[in-house]
Amino acid sequence: MYIRPLDKAPALSRPLGAPAPGPPLSSVIGAAARAARLRARLTQAEVANLTAISVTVYNRLERGRMQPSVPTLHRLCAVLGVSPNELLGYPHSLPLEGESARNQLLHRVHHLDERQAQALLQLLPILR
Structure with a gap:
């Protein structure tokens, strides 16, 4: 019986005791932005307008489909009234x-x- 070799080497598992990888940064930012927007009682269109990005781009940010640039991240923080740490998943900051x-x-x-x-x-x- 012939067993065909794999096209790629099998992926190595993480080392024993290493923490499991967390969610992607884009998902963390998106979830934090959505939570902050809802607390602020703003619509996606309002946040997009106040941060000078399109509604489509903001929607993609909030769903974790893309990451904001650093200037956009700072504008989001100002509009949503949160710190950059909170949007990056570190709510307990200075x-x-x-x-x-x-x-x-x-x-x-x-x-x-x-x-x-x-x-x-x-x-x-x-x-x-």
């Missing part, structure tokens, strides 16, 4: 500074439930 920090704080305060808002109101006099 706090934003200046106007972005203020906007992020206001956004979070607006999304507090009643119990959380009451707790914040009780803490404010202590912090002064």
Whole structure:
């Protein structure tokens, strides 16, 4: 019986104990951009317009079909009110500074439930 040789060498498995590869960066950025857009209550068309890209391109970014350029990434961060680290999949980063920090704080305060808002109101006099 003849066994034909493989056209390509078999793929090597990852070394024992090595972490499994995560999702592609384009998927991470897309999922983070979608989550931030929904939190900001913006449509894809609004984000695309504010970042000076086409709706088609933004749709492809959000679905993980392409990665943004560095300038586009920075514009997305400004429009969505998130840090580059958050869009790159590292949500626990250093706090934003200046106007972005203020906007992020206001956004979070607006999304507090009643119990959380009451707790914040009780803490404010202590912090002064």
